[in-house]
Each structure stands twice: as C-alpha cells, then as structure tokens.
Amino acid sequence: KQEVTQIPAALSVPEGENLVLNCSFTDSAIYNLQWFRQDPGKGLTSLLLIQSSQREQTSGRLNASLDKSSGRSTLYIAASQPGDSATYLCAVIVHYGGATNKLIFGTGTLLAVQP
Amino acid sequence: GAVVSQHPSWVICKSGTSVKIECRSLDFQATTMFWYRQFPKQSLMLMATSNEGSKATYEQGVEKDKFLINHASLTLSTLTVTSAHPEDSSFYICSAILANYNEQFFGPGTRLTVL
Numbered sequence: 105k106q107e108v109t110q111i112p113a114a115l116s117v118p119e120g121e122n123l124v125l126n127c128s129f130t131d132s133a134i135y136n137l138q139w140f141r142q143d144p145g146k147g148l149t150s151l152l153l154i155q156s157s158q159r160e161q162t163s164g165r166l167n168a169s170l171d172k173s174s175g176r177s178t179l180y181i182a183a184s185q186p187g188d189s190a191t192y193l194c195a196v197i198v199h200y201g202g203a204t205n206k207l208i209f210g211t212g213t214l215l216a217v218q219p
Numbered sequence: 220g221a222v223v224s225q226h227p228s229w230v231i232c233k234s235g236t237s238v239k240i241e242c243r244s245l246d247f248q249a250t251t252m253f254w255y256r257q258f259p260k261q262s263l264m265l266m267a268t269s270n271e272g273s274k275a276t277y278e279q280g281v282e283k284d285k286f287l288i289n290h291a292s293l294t295l296s297t298l299t300v301t302s303a304h305p306e307d308s309s310f311y312i313c314s315a316i317l318a319n320y321n322e323q324f325f326g327p328g329t330r331l332t333v334l
Contacts, residue, residue, distance in 0.1 A: 138322075147225075147312055147327040148263075193262060200268070203314070204251055207323060209262040 106131045108196055108210035117184055125179040125213045127194035132172045135205055136197040139168050139179050142212075146173040148193070149150045152179070184217045191215070222246055223315050225326035232303055233334055239299045240329045242313030248293035249315035253323065254286075257310040269296045303333045 109131045117123055127137070136155050140148040152161045152168040154177070160169040167180040177194055191212045200206035224247040232238050236329040242252055250271050267277045267288050275288035285301040296315075300307055310330050314323040 140325075145310075145328075145330065150322070150325075150327040153322060204268065204272075206265065206268070207253075207263075207314075211262050 106134075106196060106198060106208050108194060108208055110192075110194060110210040110213050112213060113211065114214040114216075116218060117219050119184060119186060121184050121217075122180070122182050123184055123215075125181070125192050125194075125215070127177040127179070127210050128194045129175045129177075129208075129210075131198075132175055134172065134196040134198055137168075137177050138195050138197060139166075139177075139206070140193045140195065142193060143190050151192075153214050181215075184215075186217045186219045189215055189217050221322075221324040223249075223324050223326040225311075225313055225329050227329060228327065229330040229332075231332045231334065234304055235302055237299055237301045238268070238331060239297055239302055240297055240313075240331075242296045242298070242315070242326055244294045244315040244317075247315075247317045249296075249317065250293065251312045251316045252290060252296040253316075254288060254296075254298050255312045255314070257312060257328075260296060263312060266298075300331065303331070305333045306321065307331065308333045 111126045138153045139151045153160045154170040165182040170177045193212045194210045195207040224243045226241045252269045254266045257263045267275045267282045267287045269275045269290040271290045277283045290296040312328040314325045
C-alpha cells in the first residue's frame with residue numbers, strides 16, 4: 105500500500121530564507137509526482153508536476169526534485185515571502201485501472217513565513 | 220483554461236438531512252471526476268471516482284449508499300451526502316480530468332457542517 109509522508113509537519117521561517125520541504129513515498133511505482141499549495145479553507149493550487157522520467161521541475165522561486173528509486177521528492181522555495189505561507193501537499197500519481205490515474209496525498213507541511 | 224467549480228462553497232445543515240454538492244468543469248469536458256474529503260488538519264482522502272454515464276467506484280471504507288455520486292454529463296458530477304451526521308462535517312473537494320490528459324484540476328471545495 106502506497107503511503108506518502110511529508111516532513112516537517114510544520115515550519116516557521118523568517119522572510120527571505122531558503123527552505124526545503126520533504127516528501128517520501130513507500131512504493132516507487134509511480135507515474136508522476138505533484139506538489140500543491142492549499143490556503144486555509146481553500147482548494148488546491150498546482151505548483152509543479154514532475155513526470156516519472158524527470159529529475160526536477162522549476163517554476164519561478166520553486167524547484168521540485170524527484171528520486172524515484174529512493175522514494176523521495178523535495179520542494180525548494182527560494183527567498184521565501186509571507187505570501188508563501190500555506191499548507192504544501194505532495195501527491196504521487198499511480199495507475200488506477202483503465203486509463204485513469206489516482207492521486208495519493210501526503211500529510212502536508214504547514215509553512216509560516218514571518219515578515 | 221481547465222477551471223473546475225463547486226457549489227455551494229459552504230453549507231450548514233441539520234443532522235438527518237441530505238445535502239447535494241455540485242462539481243462542474245467550466246471550460247472542458249471531463250470523462251472522469253474524483254471526490255475527496257479532508258478533515259481538519261489532515262490530508263485529502265479519495266472517496267470515489269466518477270465516470271460519466273457509469274456507476275462510481277468507491278474507495279474502501281466509503282459507504283456508497285451514504286455518499287451518492289451521479290455523473291450525468293461530461294461537465295457535471297454531484298455528491299449527495301444522505302442522512303448527514305455531525306461526523307460527516309468535512310471539506311469536500313472534487314477534481315476533474317480533461318479527456319486524454321493526465322492532470323487533475325481541482326475545485327475550490329465545499330465546507331459541510333452538520334449540526
């Protein structure tokens with residue numbers, strides 16, 4: 105059974121700091137991995153999607169890496185800003201039957217960036 | 220593009236009543252939609268997969284007679300929580316897959332509170 109874990113569960117940093125969020129999964133048979141942001145009481149915003157054949161993806165101040173063999177992904181946020189404060193979720197995408205894939209979400213990291 | 224809406228955004232109901240939540244893909248046709256539930260400070264858990272014109276596939280532990288799913292068209296799926304109880308209070312989020320495309324697009328969520 106695939107399990108996705110995120111460490112740390114919560115993180116508080118001063119503005120401007122670079123930080124790394126960790127995601128680990130138990131079964132390396134994944135299609136892709138995706139990082140999301142969730143603001144309190146809101147839905148999900150997709151940040152980065154890494155295909156299984158890729159090692160990393162970058163978007164602005166965000167960089168996500170994937171190491172399938174070790175079952176790990178990291179999300180690097182450069183020069184953090186108070187607006188980055190949110191819960192960050194990683195999800196592995198696995199085959200679900202037919203042509204459908206399924207997302208299995210991690211436990212999330214609650215990030216607070218202090219001004 | 221790829222916008223998914225949910226209605227209502229929040230609902231409060233009395234114990235024993237039924238509540239219907241709508242999920243719509245606004246600018247694309249979705250052959251498959253997913254329903255997730257998120258309890259406070261927890262991650263998203265997949266409840267069921269909804270395919271247009273066929274019965275939904277429920278995850279283990281999710282009561283299909285309690286959570287009725289109808290996917291009557293390529294742009295609309297509904298989740299009805301029947302005989303709701305306080306323990307059903309949660310944040311319900313849907314997602315939709317664009318046909319022949321691998322990525323899920325998420326709705327903004329519906330906050331259900333059962334008194």
